[in-house]
Amino acid sequence: MKFSTIAATGAMMAALFLGASAASADQLADIKAAGKIVCGLTIVQPFAFNDQATRKVVGYEVDLCQMLAADLGVTMESSVVAADVRVPELLQGRIDVLDALMSYTAERAQVIDFSNQYVSDGFYFIVQKDSPITDVEQLADKRISVAKGSLYQTAASRRFPNANVISFDDGPLAFLAMQQGKSDATVQRGAAAVGLQLRSPAGSPEIRLLEPPLVRQGSGFGVRKGEPEFLAYLNDFLGRLESSGEAQKLWDKWLGKDSEYKLERKFVVGTPLGG
Template sequence: MKKFAVLLVVLSLIAGVLAGCGQSKSSSNEKQQSQEVSKDSSKEKSNEIQKIKDRGKILIGIFTDKPPFGYVDENGKNDGFEVALSKRFAKDLLGDESKLEFVPLEPENRIPFLQSDKVDLIMANMTVTDERKQVVDFTNPHLKVAIQILAKDNSKITSVDDLKGKKVIVTKGTTADIYFTKNHPDIELIKFTKVTESFQALKDDRGDVYVNDNLLLFDFVKDNKGFKVLDIRLEEPSPIAPAVKKGNKELKEWVNQELSKLGEEKYLHKLYDEYLKESFGDNVKNPTDVIVEGGKWE
């Protein structure tokens, strides 16, 4: 009986050792598979530019109703400051400025289009905010902007407090919309999807003022008598930057390097003279009040 008991103990110990080896081997295999998956995932993320090259074109989201940044000209062609910059990106990335597809956007669908891979890059007057940085990645900036108020020449408004009891027109998804919703929920907002609709609503007296990026408002007053941009900045100037999908570090870094390279030839100054100077007139004293050459925010 004693021998039999000893034999059982020995067999039990051998079974335990074998089980431990099996678990160790299984754990080792799982760890190796996990590392391989991680490597594959990392490799996939690092091939974003190669995907664009394999496709043969870059998908860039733009505005079509925001002159002088993105609009459709009299010949039905996309044009504007950000459109021209997008073409230069395509030329330097793919060797031909025509190797791109412009995807029309509205302010409220910019982020969803990026998240669903309908675009690789957003070039649609997108102001950098802390909220947006949670869901997309911004490159270095190419423009700077402030939120201001567009009103009729006879307007008596001198501060944001004067907007209480007024109807304030905003475009959905813009920083102006976000600003009032967050900071002044007591002010009535009249919201429209398109910038053109918002401007028309103000002309038709469906609201007392229209609030948006001052760069767009400056262009509007140039061709529309009877309106003025009030000398009230709702916030300090903020950067406007291209945006990529969250985690797309490769394309983000490429754009940053491209902006730096273009800064050496003062390329944004050239685009300013071509697209912005006439539109802004005396409202902008210095091009650097609007453009951020080389992506260097100061």
């Protein structure tokens, strides 16, 4: 059966927003008064994942939010949320800020506000290394596995309306489907795909990333509308993170020279999103 992606409409998300508890007139002051900040995280390695040794959630975005909490002078609490419920959880006030690989889109920006970017990456179609598929256009009528509620679920369906776009609860499950031959390709962030391959069991199929990427997007903190002071603080924090060199250290620890990924950083933390 062909999977048809129906994007959440602005009206539906607006209803969620209006139905939520009224946002504070000054969330920044409220966070400082409460002495804690609740960060919404989504499990995507190495950005946020369960460390088997410590049984704690660790990663690039976890450290980022800990740095933010320290800068605010408060403690950090984390709440792991699935990609398709990130925005509702924020709008309902159960989390203070999304630190969950929330890629900027104009549609999302109608519902929540975005800080400047703290990471940028490409979303690629990924196939098994020995797959006969060598060109993105060959996927026009193929099976493509994606994470439910992700930016690239909608993007893949729009790019290839005749493809069978199959959604899974998260990115790792969509990746596994490609490895097991249940889909011809999957869509993943480039960095996330490298991590999933590194942690695959011995003998698992190797992968290839097809150029060009489906889309290249930056991600920033997601906050509720009507919080200009909080948003300005986040942007200032990210700018200071870049200028101090801490942004590079964070990248090197999880994705760069000090990690198993050895990826080069090709973006500037604190760059505005959305033009």
